[in-house]
Structures are given as structure tokens and as C-alpha cells.
Amino acid sequence: MPFDESVLAKFIASMSPHMALLRLDVLSISGGVCLAQLPYSEELVGDPATGVLHGGVVTSLLDTVGGAAVLSALGEPMPLATLDLRIDYLRPSTPGQSVRAKVECYKKTYNIAFARGVAYEADEADPIASMAATYMLRTQIRRSESA
Amino acid sequence: MPFDESVLAKFIASMSPHMALLRLDVLSISGGVCLAQLPYSEELVGDPATGVLHGGVVTSLLDTVGGAAVLSALGEPMPLATLDLRIDYLRPSTPGQSVRAKVECYKKTYNIAFARGVAYEADEADPIASMAATYMLRTQIRRSESA
């Protein structure tokens, strides 16, 4: 893992404190690809009657892991912000299972990075949700220059 | 308000328990438009250094209020699930302020409803984020028929 773990943990907590509280575990991160897992927890369950994860958890997970993938592609700490995010929800999650997200930063320019990935339980080929997102890089500069 | 408050509260809690825990307050809901507010809370803050809201809160807020808007457009309780969600993040939030979301369900067919809206603080014309989403209706039927 090319990142100092404390840098990565701080990054994730700043992108999504909810993810940090839920103990998001980064399983691997290198070359612009991040794989992370959210351990099972009662707090992840949207509807107690069905045990299905609530959608906001999956969305936040994909957004956060996408930001980590971009950080990995950049190879250096840098302020970044999600510019836009698209999530397609493919099926209900399986009750009681932890959920993984695998996101790849597949393109970067000077001030934009593009990422795509999936959330799933045991099998990456049977995803719960699919995501495509863009992240704005060097956001401190952007804000001061905004009109 | 044409909905029984307990039905609405249960709906919101099932779409997003995190929103329910954060005491999402529905200010108005009728004719397919829902306006709701998330009161200020330390839990909403992503980065203590800047006080800016974390993006996941805004995303979950818009998704949940969108679902409520669809429920209002339908005029009857019905199982529904977000099919896809797009969020454009327009600017950082202003530290320390509560955040509102206003979402309109502007089209519905037999099994799909379309919604769009914004999140903002004091001024709807200066949004933090913009959203467009589709919701699948009658999801119980869909699941049993899925291949």
C-alpha cells in the first residue's frame, strides 16, 4: 500500500465521517484502484423487516472509495471534491452481509479525475450498484477563483 | 399535508435511517413536491477544520426527499426504490447552517417516476447541489419477476 495508513484514514474521515464511523476497511489501494469493505452492522440496515441495506450507505461507500481511488492515481495527497456522481441501483442487497466497493480512477487531467466502480457482497460479477463519478482536483484553487 | 405523518416518517426511515436519526423535518409535501430540512448538527460536518457538510449527507438528503416527492405524486403508499441517482455538487456548503432539499416528481409512468431538485441553505437560487433521479415503482412485483 503506497499510502501511509493514517493519511488514508484521515482522507476517508474527511470525505465521509459516516463511513469512518462504520469502520470502512481499505483492503487494497494502488495504481488508481481501491477495494474497501464495510463490515456488517445493524446501522447499515435500512428496513428491519427485510434486512436490506439502505441505499445511502451504498452511495456514500462508492463516493468515498472513488475518492480514495483518485488519491491513489494521483500518488500524492491533494484536496479533491466530488463534482458529480451517478449511481445505478441494480438489485436489493442480501440481508446480513458486509458490502465491498471496488472503484477505479481510469482517467485524470489537470483538474478532473474520472472514476467508475461497483458495490457487491461476495461476487464482483453480481453487483448491488454501479457508479460513475468525476472529482475536481486542486479544489482550494478552484474555490478562490470562482465567480 | 395529504399524508399521515406516521406513514411519511416510516417511509423516510425505511429509505434512509441515517436521515431519520438526523431528524429530517418535512416542511411541506403535496402535488409531487417535497421540501424538507435537516437541522444543524455536529454529525453533519465532514471536516471539523472547515465545518463543511460531508457530501454523503447531501446525497442521502436529496435521495430521500426525492422518494418522498414521488410518494406525494403517487398519492398512495407504494413500495419504491431508487433506480438511478445523479448529483452535481455545485459549491461547498456554508459552515454551521442547516440544509434544505426541495425535490419535484415531474413525471411518472406505470413503473418509473422521475424527480429533480436542489439542496441549499437559505436561498434556493444558490444551491449546494443539484439532483436528477429515477425511482422504480411497485418494486415487489419487479423483484419476483426479475431474471
Add this chain to the structure above:
Amino acid sequence: MPFDESVLAKFIASMSPHMALLRLDVLSISGGVCLAQLPYSEELVGDPATGVLHGGVVTSLLDTVGGAAVLSALGEPMPLATLDLRIDYLRPSTPGQSVRAKVECYKKTYNIAFARGVAYEADEADPIASMAATYMLRTQIRRSESA
């Protein structure tokens, strides 16, 4: 109309020669909002059996009119490129009718502009399609700096 018509026509032709060929007519453009109409033509029809417009026409129309709206919001000619585009198709078009697009550039920063709008025939409240897009500004600069 605050733009020289020849500048606008050249801009539209460069964004979409197909739109230019189809004689896209800008009905109004000011303050970041552009309304344009595509006159009826056999070339717009996707399926001769139904007379319904093909989706690519609607998508190109919204993309092009969105670029014009951004140009209007900027108030000066500037190189720009669509960064991402989302289209929701709401219903089939009505056979034999011309189609309008109304798009608003509702936010701009130093290097990104955000637009949203609809395509419709007679009635803006009964849209064929809805769009949300971001445009990258000052694209010459971006390209030379890309990694």
C-alpha cells in the same frame, strides 16, 4: 439577443454540425438561458412506421442548446467542451412535430459550468426528455496541461 448571430451560428456548427445542417433555430438567448427549435424534417424521424424522433436528435439538441446557454452565461466567446451529459427520456415524441429545447446555465465556476433543461414540442410542462450537463471552460488550457 446579446450575441452576434454569426458568432452563435459558428458556435453551434462547431458543437454539432448535424444540428447546423438541420437548421437549428435559436429563438432566444440571454442571461444564461437558450431556447431553440429544430424545424420538422424527415431526417429527424427515427422509425418511419411510428414517426417518432430518434433519441440521438434529442440528445444532440439538448447538448448543443446547453452549450449555447453556457456561452450566454459567460457573456463572451470561449472554447468549451461537454464534460458530462445525462439525458432522461420521458416519453416518445409526437410524430410530425418540431421540437424545442430550453436549457439554463444555472451555475458557473472558473472552469466548470452547469446546465439543465428540457426538450418538448408545444408544451414545456410535458417534456420529451430532461437533461443535466457540465461543460468544461477554457478547454485549450486544459488540454495543454493534461497528463
Add this chain to the structure above:
Amino acid sequence: MPFDESVLAKFIASMSPHMALLRLDVLSISGGVCLAQLPYSEELVGDPATGVLHGGVVTSLLDTVGGAAVLSALGEPMPLATLDLRIDYLRPSTPGQSVRAKVECYKKTYNIAFARGVAYEADEADPIASMAATYMLRTQIRRSESA
């Protein structure tokens, strides 16, 4: 190729007559994946000064090839319509080159199919644009049931 070529050609022409006119060539289609190529043509060029493809061509190409991929995944002719489409534009195209699109239908339910893919010239790993789309299946039924 599991499809009769005339069925496929008719399908493509109905989704996008512009693509048909530009002689979209299906290189392979099976198992829910379609690879197709648009031969070089003056009509593809957006800006004669740079020779860069206009964005509408890339968007229509990805939409059409996505529909073909869904048709392949379904294994039988069926009416379908794009429900929503998201395109991320990653870089300008290289002047004078033909362009390919490779799209996979990676999930289908009873009435929705999900597809994702890229457009590129020689190298799939260096895409011009990335797409994610959903297609509504059995659209004849949907329309008659719409409210």
C-alpha cells in the same frame, strides 16, 4: 453472430438513422457485448479547423451500440427505448480516425437493462468517452399502461 444481420441492421436504423447512414459496422455481438465501428467520414468532423469528432456522434454511437448490446443480452428481438444515458467525455478525439464503441449489457431485470461502455480509436484503454445507460424493455406495454 447470433443475430440475423438484417434484424440487427433494422434495429440500428430504428434506434439511430444517423448511425445507419454513417454505415455503422457491427464487428462482433454476442453474450450482451457489442463492438462496432464508425468508418471515417467528413460528416463525423465537428470542427474542420481541428478535425475533432463532434460530441453528438460519439453520444449517438454509444447509445446505439448499447441498445444492440441489450438486444444481444436478451437473445430475442424486443422493443426497447433508452431510459437514461450518461456520457463522460474524457478527451478530444484524434483527427481523421474512425471510432469504435464497445458496450456491455451487464444486468437485466424484467423491464430494465443496464449497459456501460467506452468509445475509442485504436486503444480501448485510452477512451474518448465513457457511458452508462439504462434501457426500458417491452416499451409497447409500458406506453399503453402509462398514466
